[in-house]
Amino acid sequence: MTDYLHDLQFGSFLTPDRHHPDETVALAVLCEQLGLDLVTFQDHPYQPNFLDTWTLLSFVAARTSTVRLSPNVANVPLRPPAVLARSAASLDLLSGGRVELGLGAGAFWDAIVGMGVPRLSPGESVVALEEAITVIRQVWDEGAPGGVRVDGVHHRVMGAKRGPAPRHDIGVWVGALKPRMLRMIGRSADGWLPSLFYLQPGDLARGNAVIDQAALDAGRDPRQVRRLLNVAGTFSGTARAQLDGPPEHWAAELAQLALEEGVSTFIMATDDARQLQVFAQEVAPAVREIVGSAREVAADVPDPGEPIREVAGGAPRGRGAVPLTRTALSVRATPPPTPRGTSTVLDxxxxxxxxxxxxxxxxxxxxxxxxxxxxxxxxxxxxxxxxxxxxxxxxxxxxxxxxxxxxxxxxxxxxxxxxxxxxxxxxxxxxxxxxxxxxxxxxxxxxxxxxxxxxxxxxxxxxxxxxxxxxxxxxxxxxxxxxxxxxxxxxxxxxxxxxxxxxxxxxxxxxxxxxxxxxxxxxx
CATH class of the missing domain: 1.20.120 (Four Helix Bundle (Hemerythrin (Met), subunit A))
Incomplete structure (x- = not known):
């Protein structure tokens, strides 16, 4: 079990619906009013039923004042990285430091090719995305000598002027599932952003292990990589399945993901205002309470300066991982009340x-x-x-x-x-x-x-x-x-x-x- 000790954050994953643009913006404003930390939008530039995500993010930034904003995730094949870097930095400056940058290598390649971009293989997509991240970081590094120089296979930027630098250190989060992409995240990114509804049992633990090892091999602390997660489900009166039940059922499951899988940012995919309200006002506080209590009682917290240790199975464990205190089982069965006078059919x-x-x-x-x-x-x-x-x-x-x-x-x-x-x-x-x-x-x-x-x-x-x-x-x-x-x-x-x-x-x-x-x- 690994808890990377990142602060907990909660956000929304909204549809940039061009048929109801006012409602889309109103949902984003509502998220800020509800106290969510983050508002994100899908980015599918080939989809005519969607608003352009960067235009929408800019509009929402002007209508809000505290909530942070991000694409979830930006389609890098259709957004040249040098231009994307300046777009993100500019919006970060205009919004007072409220922009993060989710990136994706592209999933729907027929639609991407239809927009005039050459098709890439899965392996080529990994290389292209890592090159793009290098371009983006060099553009933001305004104080470095010389221009941007990335002589890549898919991205060649040779001498572009640097800047502007964003107002704050924008987090570069990558949506990915496969091992090659996960290793790239460990080497180069600030966050891993998968979607729970696409994961199989054990995928989070396996993904964390790959990312952590790649970070160690690159001389990085695995804690430098925030673990984010898109989630979706149903609020109902009775716990019936994963993220299908009352708010306390959601809170217990998300707290488990935080304490055992290291997830620290939960982004709910819904366009339902009522679900967003329950998520923000009932689920998020309960998760914070559960995780906060567990962290308080955790014993033997390693010093941040001590070397990174290995855990069972050889999987790397980030400095600061919390080995939770174990106590005697205090949960007790509820005794049955006095029978109502019938003879139960049970033996x-x-x-x-x-x-x-x-x-x-x-x-x-x-x-x-x-x-x-x-x-x-x-x-x-x-x-x-x-x-x-x-x-x-x-x-x-x-x-x-x-x-x-x-x-x-x-x-x-x-x-x-x-x-x-x-x-x-x-x-x-x-x-x-x-x-x-x-x-x-x-x-x-x-x-x-x-x-x-x-x-x-x-x-x-x-x-x-x-x-x-x-x-x-x-x-x-x-x-x-x-x-x-x-x-x-x-x-x-x-x-x-x-x-x-x-x-x-x-x-x-x-x-x-x-x-x-x-x-x-x-x-x-």
Whole structure:
């Protein structure tokens, strides 16, 4: 696990939509008002449905005063590096030092060639981009003697005058995935800017290792390379997948990326104002709190001047990487409440308990948070279940009044109450089913691979998922009877009570046997 100790930053990745230019600019202004650090725009000069990115950045710079701006990422094949350098420096001077420079080697070559540029192979693109970075840095180095001299294969700039220098040291961030480009980042760039939605498991760790080694080989400190990440997802009431859930689910996952993968800048790809607001005002502060707390409790922080060390597997570790303090597991399973008088369908006496935890093992703050995450998800389900019981009680009271009044209006209100309850129950049952499906298809295989001793526990949990599904079907049948009959409330109440007793028993057991393995192995 590597934390390069960079300050955390949060930004937006917006579409330069030419059909709604006022809305695009308004979103950028909103990002500043929300307190985001950075606003970025795609750069596809061959795309007629997009505004020109540099023109848009200049316009947005004039409409804002604090937020930093960058292309994400500038299409270098279509933007000569000497001209791009002067454009970036000029805008940095005009904006008060608020420009960063994301660069890309070009991805859509048919469209690029259609704009009149010769096609490059992937290997040639790497060479061309590194040459372009050299040109850009020489243009900015206004005080160096002589003119710009880069006698490259793809970029030959022989004697251009230097300047202007930007107001601040503009960060050169490169969007890339392949090893040759990653090595170039380690040698020459200030930041790595991939997109999470294009990455496979392990890509960040592998990419960091390649960049760090290339930086060391070039005599650089790996901490000179900021790790940025474009992210996208959905805010929802229940944690369902990666970056799909409530703000606290997002915060836990982004904090993990910061503490374990070294990511320090998170850029959300969305044009939805509400999502930007949640990201800026709920997710970002929570990530800062989690990471700040973890850094505070980190022990044995290396001195910045000490030599860079090697870690397990030979992967380089940047000076300042934080080995997080490990403490005893403090997360506890929630005991089930007193049953509501039903006989659960689960055979609680046959439940295996799984392997005994190692009493000598400690857990980092992030590992503790992973175990707590399971409890948090279950707390949401338990809370919703209590709301379901409250709603049943309210509808039951309404039925009594409507039956006594025997008026047409009260009857119609009663029918409405029944369908409101039915919709709520069906929604809740879908949430439970989705939660179990995610565990069955994602978390459980990961845990089974990570510790084969968990196989009996996982088999039991999956069997109970099927049993709970049958109880949910009973609730559904009771709902049908409740809606169509005057005396359906007892059956519905009994079905909901059975669901409650069965589900809370299962959730408690699952926490008892999985909190420690999830803390130790992660969620997959």
């Amino acid at each position: 609680e006496s046959a439940r295996p308990l799984g392997p005994t935890p190692d009493p000598e093992r400690g857990y980092t703050p992030h590992e503790q948070a992973a175990g707590q995450h399971l409890v948090d998800i279950h707390d949401h389900l338990r809370s919703e279940l209590e709301q379901l019981h409250d709603l049943v009680d309210q509808v039951a009271a309404g039925m009594l009044g409507a039956a006594e009044a025997r008026s047409h209006i009260n009857t119609m209100t009663l029918r409405q109450n029944k369908w409101v309850l039915g919709g709520y129950c069906e929604s809740y049952c879908r949430v439970v089913t989705t939660h179990h499906t995610l565990e069955d298809e994602g978390v459980f295989p990961h845990l089974r691979r990570g510790d084969p001793r968990l196989a009996p526990v996982i088999d039991q949990l999956q069997a109970e998922h099927h049993q709970i599904h049958e109880v949910l079907e009973q609730v559904d049948r009771a709902l049908v009877a409740f809606v169509s009959a005057e005396d359906g409330m007892p059956e519905l109440r009994q079905a909901v009570d059975l669901l409650s007793d069965t589900l809370v028993s299962h959730l408690s057991y699952e926490e008892q046997v999985l909190i420690e393995p999830i803390a130790r192995l992660g969620l997959g």
